[in-house]
Each structure stands twice: as C-alpha cells, then as structure tokens.
Amino acid sequence: MSEDLTRRDLFNKVVRGTVLATMGGGAAFLVQKAHGQVVWQVDATRCINSRLGEVGVAACNLCTTECVVSLSAVRAVNEYSKCGRCNICPAYFNITSAVDEHGYPSQKLCPRDAIIRRPIGKVDPEDPANNFYEYLIDEQKCDGCGKCVIQCKEPLGLGSIVLRVRYDRCVDCNRCAISKACPKDALIRVPVT
C-alpha cells in the first residue's frame, strides 16, 4: 500500500512538473514576443473628422458617446506647429452664426467652451485681421465630440486639430468600445510615444 502511495506521489510530481514547465514555457514565449506597451490611439488618416476628402459630412461624435470612461478618453488636440493661428478660426467660432458688431461670428462652436483664444503679441486695433491668435484646448473640458476637428480642415482650416486618446484617462480596454462602434476602424493599437 505504501508503494502505491509513493507511485501516486511520483505521478503527481511528474504531472505538476509538466504543468509548471508548460506554463513557464508559455510565459517565456509571451515575454520574448512582447515589444513594449501598446495603447489605443485614433488614426487621424482614417477618422472621418480629420480625414482629408471627407467634406460635407456631419461631425462624428462616437468617441464621446461610446467611451466607457465618463469624460471620454478621446479629446481634440491642436498640433500647434500646424495651426494657422487665424483671426477667425472656423473651429473656435461658429462661422454660420450671425456676425456681431465687431465683425466676428457671434457664437462659439465648441459646446463645452473648451477652446481658449488669445492673441499673440500686441493687437493692432486698426487691423486685427493680420494678428496671429493662439488656440489652446482645455484638456479638462474637451470630450472629443469632433466638431472642431471637422471644421479645422480643408477648405477653411489647415487640419491642425485631430482627435487623440489621452493615455492617462484611457483604461485600455481589451476591445476598445469606440473601436467597436467606429465605422472607419480608426482606433488602432500603437506603441506609446
């Protein structure tokens, strides 16, 4: 009977060793395959809002409505080096609204008032149209609705505003809820930069 017990122990040990070795092998394979951290990101060349050639379509706000975190992890980012710093920015002003007494559109485009407009240097009161303006996006307010992105594109803008995932808010879902809804498959996995 004791012999039977030891044989059973031996069998158990062999099986346990095999299982552990298999798990170790699997883990080693996965670790050598891993190349840094990958995160979800919006591909600006696919996103309807920023893709050139998509003109006359309504702004897509699926990034705002589908994201699982309360204020979407996607928001608009102004690539300042590409920004035209226009006097009348089509992304800041609602250019279809009535013109006020100073000659500017009377309404802002952003529903959350997340864009800050400020002049660069001194404004010449005679000719404010030739002054440069800086457009900053308030990260705390923006929810990535894409309205400004689609306006800052040809023919009026230079396409400096794009939608981006803010990595600090993104919870890195296994299958991003936005990517499931996105009609253009614009949410892709990229390495962190």
Add this chain to the structure above:
Amino acid sequence: MMRTPMCHLDSARWGSRFRLPTLLAFLFLSLTFARLAPAQAIPYQRPVETAPQENTIGGGYKTPPVQKPLPRDYWLQMLDVMVLAAAMGISVWLVLKRRSRKWLLALTTGSLAYFGFYRQGCVCPIGAIQNVAVALTDPKYSIPFVVTATFFLPLVIAVFFGRAFCGGVCALGAIQELVLLKPVQVPRRLDQALGLLKYVYLGLAIFFALRPALARDFLICRYDPFVGLFRRTGAPHMLMLGGAFLLAGMFIGRPYCRYLCPYGGLLAWCTRLAHRGVTITPDKELDCGLCTEACPYGAIDKMRAVRRNCLYCARCYASCPRDGELAHAKAQLVTISAGGSQS
C-alpha cells in the same frame, strides 16, 4: 526593378535643391516681417496657406507644447504585479497557517479597494485569458509583461496551494464575498451542473477571442458584471446585471465565481495538483458537521475540503469549535472558568 529607387533618389535631390532657396527667402521675409510688423502691417488674406512658425510670428513667440499625457508609469504597473503576488502570499499564510477568517476579511476588503476601486478591475487574470490566448496564436499580437505575469501567477499558486487568488485577492470575488450575508446551500446536483457553465463560457470566450482581428471580441470583459460598479459608470444593462449578481449573491455564495468565472475553471483544474490546501483538521474532528453547513460554496464533501471548489474564505475555521478564532475564544473561557473553580 532598379528604376524605382533611382527615381526616389532624384526627387529627393530635387526637393533639397528647391528647399534651400525657399528657406532663405522664408527667413529673409520673416526677418523683414518681424522688423516691420509694429510699424506697418503687411496686408494678406486669410485663411492662410501654410502655418506660421515661431520665426514667422517673431516677437519671441514659443509654440506651446502639445499636451501628451503618458500612460500609467511602468514601475506602477510592476507594483500591481507585486501587490498581486504579495496579496496571494498573505492569503495563503492567513488561510493555511493562521486559519483566521477575520484577517482574511481584512485582506479581502483591501484587495477590493486596490484591485477593484483603485485599479478599476484592470488588469485582471480573468480577462487576461483572452489576451494570452490571442498572443499565443496571433503572430502580430503581443501582450506586455505585466499581463503575462498577472495571468500566470495565480495559476502557479493554485498548483501548490489551491485557489488562494479567489480568496483574498480577486476583486470580483471580494465584492461577492462581502455581500454574502445569508448563505443558502445549493443542492449538490444543481451546483455541479451549473458549475459546468464556466467551462462553456471559457470555451466561448477563447473562441471569440481567436477570431480574426476585426471580428475579435472579448466576451469576458464585455460581460464582466462588476467592472461597471468598480468604475462607477457603464452601460445601464451591465450595471443592472452587476446589481442582480450582488442581490443573488446575498443568498447564493458567489454566483459568478462558482458558475461563470472562466478563470475559476482553470484554477480548479490546477488545484487537482496542489500538494497543500485547506484542511479541516481531521485529527481533532468532532464530526459535528458545522463546517459543512458553514461552507456557502459546497466545497466540503463528506467532511473533507474539496480543493477545486474551495474559495479560501476560511468560513469553516470560523465556525469550528476546535479551530480558528472560535476555538481560541473557547480555550480562554475554559481557563478562566477553571481558575474560578479552583479558588
């Protein structure tokens, strides 16, 4: 075959030849512009064709940096893995050595706070099943070290000590453990039949995860009933499902863990090899059966702990008159009364 690269070379050279004069003209213009700007504005039309740069704008203007918040630091992610390992170590020690339900409850609460509400239920080994399955089969998909470690650590522990992860560490288990107030025994046949569901779920989850990249779906994460509660936001139907599981969990011990958790299936399989697990002191047994009644998970069969079902909750110790805190309390009572009778 050779033409194409040559063409590219040519165009590149043309590009550079053009660029130098343009750049010079640009620089000259920008300098003049900077000089003249205060005196007399140069009239031009907007919208502009090219974006003005720092040197075009002049006046010491600096382009603001584009906000790029980085993801959670790597060392913090490594810390998560270490917390996971440490919590499992403590769970094994508390259950197998200290045999203390009280301290295990403290650990459970701590894990719920850390892995549940602070880490918002991610990354967890249950969902990692799918990522590991995809990474093992898809050559283009890889997972970070943290995910690999999170997936394998509880399995390795299970091979040696049983389901220590389920006991004091898993946030999904912890939230159910804490709401279980009036446990009822599920009939054994029904319990066993429902227990098979988790293997079906495991199979389905792997099947959907292994589909081609665009059709890929992560069922376990999508239908995780508690992650919405941890994040305190989510689709209404998922929040309601979570609430329903918690409501049922007040009477049926850990319904998700026992009948649906696919990782529980893997762990149960691993515990068959475990060489130590929860024991209910057969040497000083009373055969009173209090532990069997106390076990809400049907993990005590014929007065023996069934390792594959045992969720490391330590309720059996707490109910035992010969073990755990109850026994210590009794021992003290006995000595006091003994002292009283002597005097």
